[in-house]
Amino acid sequence: MTPLTHLIAQSIWRLPETLSKDQRYLYASLIVLGAFVLVLGLIPVLQTLPPRGRRAVIVTVTFLAGLFFAAEFFLPVDWRSIFPKDDPTRNFLTPAIQPAQNVLQIIGALALGLGTYGLVRLHLRNVVQKRTQWGYSVVLLVAFVTMATFSIWNTLAEKELVKKTPFVERGFSILFDFTLVQLDAAMFSLIAFYIFSAAYRAFRIRSVEASILMFTAMVVMIGVVPLGAYISYTLLGLPQGPAPADADLWTRILHSAGLPTIANWVLTTLNAPVQRAIEFGVGIGGLAMAIRLWLSLERGVT
Amino acid sequence: MQPQTIWQRMLSIDRRLLYLLLFVNIVAFLVAPIRMTASISPPVQKFYDEIEKLKPGDLVMISSNWSASTLAENQPQLEAVLNHLMRKGVRFTFISIEAQSRDISYRLAERVTSAAGYKYGEQWAHFGFVPNLTVAIKGMVNDLPSTIKQDVRGTPIEKLPVLHGVKSLRDYQMVIDVTPSNTVPVWISYSPKELRILYCPTSVMAAEAYTYLDSGQIKGMITGAKGAQEYEQLLGIRGLGAPFANAISFSHVLIIIFILLGNFAMLMQRRYERREV
Amino acid sequence: MTYQHAQDNWFAAFVIGFIALAVLINILRARVGAQLYIRRIPGLDAIDEAIGRSTELGRPVTMIPGLTSFGVVAVQALTIFKYITQQIARFATPMRLLTGDPTVFAVAQEAIYDAYNEAGRPDLYDADNIRFLSDRQFAFASGVAGLIQRERVAASFMFGEFFAESLIFAETGNMVGAIQIAGTTSFTQVPFFVAACDYTIIGDEFYATSAYLSREPVLLGSLVGQDIAKLFFALTAVGGAIIASIAGTDAPIIKLLGQPGGWDAFFGGGK
Numbered sequence: 001m002t003p004l005t006h007l008i009a010q011s012i013w014r015l016p017e018t019l020s021k022d023q024r025y026l027y028a029s030l031i032v033l034g035a036f037v038l039v040l041g042l043i044p045v046l047q048t049l050p051p052r053g054r055r056a057v058i059v060t061v062t063f064l065a066g067l068f069f070a071a072e073f074f075l076p077v078d079w080r081s082i083f084p085k086d087d088p089t090r091n092f093l094t095p096a097i098q099p100a101q102n103v104l105q106i107i108g109a110l111a112l113g114l115g116t117y118g119l120v121r122l123h124l125r126n127v128v129q130k131r132t133q134w135g136y137s138v139v140l141l142v143a144f145v146t147m148a149t150f151s152i153w154n155t156l157a158e159k160e161l162v163k164k165t166p167f168v169e170r171g172f173s174i175l176f177d178f179t180l181v182q183l184d185a186a187m188f189s190l191i192a193f194y195i196f197s198a199a200y201r202a203f204r205i206r207s208v209e210a211s212i213l214m215f216t217a218m219v220v221m222i223g224v225v226p227l228g229a230y231i232s233y234t235l236l237g238l239p240q241g242p243a244p245a246d247a248d249l250w251t252r253i254l255h256s257a258g259l260p261t262i263a264n265w266v267l268t269t270l271n272a273p274v275q276r277a278i279e280f281g282v283g284i285g286g287l288a289m290a291i292r293l294w295l296s297l298e299r300g301v302t
Numbered sequence: 303m304q305p306q307t308i309w310q311r312m313l314s315i316d317r318r319l320l321y322l323l324l325f326v327n328i329v330a331f332l333v334a335p336i337r338m339t340a341s342i343s344p345p346v347q348k349f350y351d352e353i354e355k356l357k358p359g360d361l362v363m364i365s366s367n368w369s370a371s372t373l374a375e376n377q378p379q380l381e382a383v384l385n386h387l388m389r390k391g392v393r394f395t396f397i398s399i400e401a402q403s404r405d406i407s408y409r410l411a412e413r414v415t416s417a418a419g420y421k422y423g424e425q426w427a428h429f430g431f432v433p434n435l436t437v438a439i440k441g442m443v444n445d446l447p448s449t450i451k452q453d454v455r456g457t458p459i460e461k462l463p464v465l466h467g468v469k470s471l472r473d474y475q476m477v478i479d480v481t482p483s484n485t486v487p488v489w490i491s492y493s494p495k496e497l498r499i500l501y502c503p504t505s506v507m508a509a510e511a512y513t514y515l516d517s518g519q520i521k522g523m524i525t526g527a528k529g530a531q532e533y534e535q536l537l538g539i540r541g542l543g544a545p546f547a548n549a550i551s552f553s554h555v556l557i558i559i560f561i562l563l564g565n566f567a568m569l570m571q572r573r574y575e576r577r578e579v
Numbered sequence: 580m581t582y583q584h585a586q587d588n589w590f591a592a593f594v595i596g597f598i599a600l601a602v603l604i605n606i607l608r609a610r611v612g613a614q615l616y617i618r619r620i621p622g623l624d625a626i627d628e629a630i631g632r633s634t635e636l637g638r639p640v641t642m643i644p645g646l647t648s649f650g651v652v653a654v655q656a657l658t659i660f661k662y663i664t665q666q667i668a669r670f671a672t673p674m675r676l677l678t679g680d681p682t683v684f685a686v687a688q689e690a691i692y693d694a695y696n697e698a699g700r701p702d703l704y705d706a707d708n709i710r711f712l713s714d715r716q717f718a719f720a721s722g723v724a725g726l727i728q729r730e731r732v733a734a735s736f737m738f739g740e741f742f743a744e745s746l747i748f749a750e751t752g753n754m755v756g757a758i759q760i761a762g763t764t765s766f767t768q769v770p771f772f773v774a775a776c777d778y779t780i781i782g783d784e785f786y787a788t789s790a791y792l793s794r795e796p797v798l799l800g801s802l803v804g805q806d807i808a809k810l811f812f813a814l815t816a817v818g819g820a821i822i823a824s825i826a827g828t829d830a831p832i833i834k835l836l837g838q839p840g841g842w843d844a845f846f847g848g849g850k
Contacts, residue, residue, distance in 0.1 A: 073585055075584075089443070094444070094583075097437070097440060098437055098441060101437045108649075114684070115684045115685070116711070118707075118710070118711055122710065136725075181369070181370040184369065184716075185373060188371035188717060188743060191743060191747065192324065193325075194746045194750040195557075195746060196320050196324050196553075197321070198750055198753075198771070199557055199560075200315070200320060200564050201564075203564070203774075204564065204568055205565050214561065214565075218558050218561065221558060224525075224528060225528055226338040226341070227338060227552065227554070227555060229340065240341075260343065267509065268515075271509055272516055275509070275510065275512070275513055275766055279513070279766065282782050284598055284783065284805045284809060285782075287598055288602045288786065289651040289655055289786055290651050291599050292602075292606075292797065295603075298658075298797075299797070300654065300661060301654055301658055301661060301689070482742075492583060506743065506767050509766070509767055
């Protein structure tokens with residue numbers, strides 16, 4: 001007997017393996033074209049619907065899409081009692097997860113085009129109308145066009161669709177490796193400076209709670225770095241490094257008083273449970289929101 | 303206008319002065335020949351012990367998702383871990399979630415492995431990048447070759463000797479996630495239960511991982527550059543971790559000094575105001 | 580066995596079902612008129628104060644969902660931004676919504692348009708005020724920081740999922756003297772927001788925001804359901820700790836709660 005999931009996967013979610021490469025390309029192109037025509041045809045139909053009808057369509061599509069993912073998760077995977085040769089690690093919806101995710105990525109890519117169009121349109125207008133600080137818009141547009149040109153050219157060259165010239169290679173390297181990557185690193189390193197000024201301003205002993213927070217932060221900051229260990233063990237008269245396995249009770253007590261041990265205790269015994277509690281709350285909140293969206297009970301932006 | 307007291311001036315210090323001091327401090331201690339012995343933290347020790355348990359020929363997946371911005375923390379971690387893996391003679395494959403991380407991890411791995419005589423394709427490989435980690439993990443659990451298809455050099459996965467007989471992520475023994483992003487919960491949620499997960503986050507992300515360490519969902523963790531220094535110490539090698547951790551140590555000290563100075567100035571100003579009243 | 584399906588751990592599936600039921604029953608209760616209470620959240624009371632200050636100064640308000648990709652967090656963030664837009668529409672205060680995710684950008688345009696419409700000021704809507712800057716983390720961060728500096732914003736609202744760029748936004752806002760309110764589900768970014776912002780909304784307070792602002796029965800009921808679920812989690816944790824202390828961590832009941840295939844010990848599954 002043909003396994004159930006294999007049968008469905010082959011006949012519904014994938015083109016049959018028996019087809020030749022050309023046939024597969026042909027069928028795939030027809031499917032893409034068909035989907036395109038279907039979507040284009042649906043747009044005018046949806047526009048003729050009254051608002052209530054449109055809402056009904058949205059509610060139905062949202063519910064069905066959510067139902068697909070929920071059913072894939074909740075349906076049992078092991079069907080071997082009925083189909084002994086079946087794959088016990090997936091149900092018949094599992095093979096459709098990948099195509100569904102691909103659809104989501106395609107929607108994301110379309111939105112990226114929309115976003116980029118909006119950005120370019122805004123800055124072109126800034127330049128054409130010479131709005132305030134339009135010079136920045138020129139910089140953005142020049143950077144955008146240059147990076148896009150070299151990036152696309154380089155990708156085509158890598159795929160051997162166009163000839164790879166030293167000019168493209170060098171140009172892309174200057175823009176990507178020596179500009180973008182370095183700018184990324186510079187922006188990230190700004191955080192170190194900002195945390196310094198923010199900490200200087202914020203850590204003040206204005207109340208009992210603020211004082212506890214400040215002293216705990218200082219203990220952890222110094223306790224987690226080698227200098228904290230060095231200072232602690234020197235002051236406690238201990239050799240550097242962790243307590244030896246055969247250390248006596250007094251040495252163990254002294255080690256427990258060291259900053260690294262205290263910092264680790266704060267991180268694992270105080271920080272972790274608090275965080276777990278917050279994460280439970282966030283997880284439950286997210287799940288509740290997802291249920292409201294799925295059942296179209298959420299009126300915010302839908 | 304009443305002239306400002308010295309305490310008021312201290313409280314409203316020009317932030318550019320703070321930035322300059324921090325910059326000088328970082329540069330000075332990055333190049334200073336000071337080497338302090340690190341105290342090995344329990345998560346790093348656990349990480350080391352887990353890799354020690356691997357046998358030659360075992361297969362490890364390295365999920366490398368960092369790029370230039372977090373190089374200072376993730377590069378020393380990855381270099382130290384690769385050194386340990388090669389010392390144990392295990393096979394490893396890389397996977398990334400975006401192009402820049404793919405390029406950086408591939409170049410770094412090429413450099414480190416060729417120095418140790420590790421052969422690409424036979425002992426290690428790079429799968430390139432996948433746009434959606436969740437989908438990729440689910441796909442690799444079901445059927446690894448058809449999910450990945452080809453490696454970063456365009457070679458079909460089936461033709462790589464390092465993956466001989468590998469059908470699924472279940473054939474791996476371990477995952478090591480080197481990342482500044484929140485990718486480790488995805489590995490925990492979707493990878494096979496038997497797969498041991500080790501984690502190399504940036505310092506800021508480490509706080510979030512202690513819950514997973516407690517529950518055993520992560521078997522060990524190297525926290526940022528200072529964790530890398532501890533790991534280098536365990537391996538007995540000299541890498542980038544030590545100077546980076548040095549700069550971090552003394553930056554923490556500088557910040558603490560200024561927090562104390564700020565509080566001192568605030569208290570003195572209050573006292574001054576009370577006396578004025 | 581993997582954690583990919585409900586069958587891998589039926590207990591997890593049961594918990595999801597329980598939370599869903601608790602939420603739905605309480606939504607129903609709220610709909611039929613049950614009076615539900617929600618505590619004060621100071622950060623949200625300050626939204627009107629921040630808008631008032633922007634109006635007085637005639638400087639823009641920024642709304643930043645960060646790099647949040649489209650999902651429940653983004654929808655919640657946009658719901659909050661829609662409320663803020665409805666408030667600022669009354670005073671014609673300028674606004675900028677800056678996002679790093681193109682799908683969020685597309686939805687934000689619709690949401691903000693709706694907000695102006697519902698406030699009776701569709702003339703104030705300008706598509707250029709909702710901007711997609713870049714999906715690269717630090718290109719986006721520099722874009723936001725530059726805009727905050729150049730336009731010297733008077734109020735900055737940051738709601739959503741944030742990563743390392745959070746402090747760049749918050750500290751830049753602080754430099755220009757903006758009132759800043761942040762709300763995030765990203766635990767690691769909370770300390771940065773607390774240090775640099777005027778008000779910070781932590782954890783599931785983020786999801787309570789729309790209920791707090793709108794007082795809609797559906798949202799309030801959902802919130803009560805969430806609290807019941809949290810109580811259940813707390814009881815499970817305490818109960819689990821007691822049982823594990825007495826019977827050990829290998830006890831079948833502990834495995835049932837904490838491991839895939841934990842039911843096998845009870846139902847004789849042999850995988």
